[in-house]
Amino acid sequence: xxxxxxxxxxxxxxxxxxxxxxxxxxxxxxxxxxxxxxxxxxxxxxxxxxxxxxxxxxxxxxxxxxxxxxxxxxxxxxxxxxxxxxxxxxxxxxxxxxxxxxxxxxxxxxxxxxx
Amino acid sequence: xxxxxxxxxxxxxxxxxxxxxxxxxxxxxxxxxxxxxxxxxxxxxxxxxxxxxxxxxxxxxxxxxxxxxxxxxxxxxxxxxxxxxxxxxxxxxxxxxxxxxxxxxxxxx
Numbered sequence: 001x002x003x004x005x006x007x008x009x010x011x012x013x014x015x016x017x018x019x020x021x022x023x024x025x026x027x028x029x030x031x032x033x034x035x036x037x038x039x040x041x042x043x044x045x046x047x048x049x050x051x052x053x054x055x056x057x058x059x060x061x062x063x064x065x066x067x068x069x070x071x072x073x074x075x076x077x078x079x080x081x082x083x084x085x086x087x088x089x090x091x092x093x094x095x096x097x098x099x100x101x102x103x104x105x106x107x108x109x110x111x112x113x114x115x
Numbered sequence: 116x117x118x119x120x121x122x123x124x125x126x127x128x129x130x131x132x133x134x135x136x137x138x139x140x141x142x143x144x145x146x147x148x149x150x151x152x153x154x155x156x157x158x159x160x161x162x163x164x165x166x167x168x169x170x171x172x173x174x175x176x177x178x179x180x181x182x183x184x185x186x187x188x189x190x191x192x193x194x195x196x197x198x199x200x201x202x203x204x205x206x207x208x209x210x211x212x213x214x215x216x217x218x219x220x221x222x223x224x
Contacts, residue, residue: 002157042216056211090157103160
C-alpha cells in the first residue's frame, strides 16, 4: 500500500459526459501528479500540483482540468469525454516540490471506460 | 523536449540474468528512475541514479552514463514474479518526470 488513495477504482460512462477523479496523497506529501496510461502505452504526464499551486504541465487536453485543495487532495476533471479518453489514470505523490531526489508513490489508478 | 527509448518486449528464463536498456535525450538532466509495473497495477519504485555508475539493490542493479544518455536495469536470478513492465523515467530541469514506453519482460520456466 503506497498510501495514495484514488477513487473511483472503475468508472464507465458515455461519450460527451464529464467525470471527476479524486486523489488523496500520502500523509505529508505536498505534491500531486496525474498521469494517463492508455492500453499498451506508457505513462503520459498530465499535470503536477504543489501545495495547491500548479507546478508543471504536460500533455493535458483543454477538456481536462485539475486542482489541488487546501487539504492537499486533488481532483482531475475530464469533460466532453471521447472514446480515446478510456485509460488508467494514475495519481502519484511526493514530498518534494519538483526537483526529484526521491520516488513517486502511485495510487492504484482509476480505470475509465468511455462507451 | 525529451526522448526516451527502451525495447518494447524481452523474454528471459527463470534463474537467468537480463539487462534492460534505456537511452534518453533531455535538457537539464536531473536523474533517472526505474519503476516496475505489473499489468493493471500501480508502478512501484526500483531505483534512482543521478551520478554515473552502478547502484545495486539486491537482485536489481541500475547503471547510468550521463555522457552517453544511457542506463540499464540488470535483473539477476530471475523469478516468475519478475514478469512485468519496466519503466525508465527521466527528470529534467523543468522538474517533470517523463516515462518511456516501458519494456514488457516475460520470464519463462
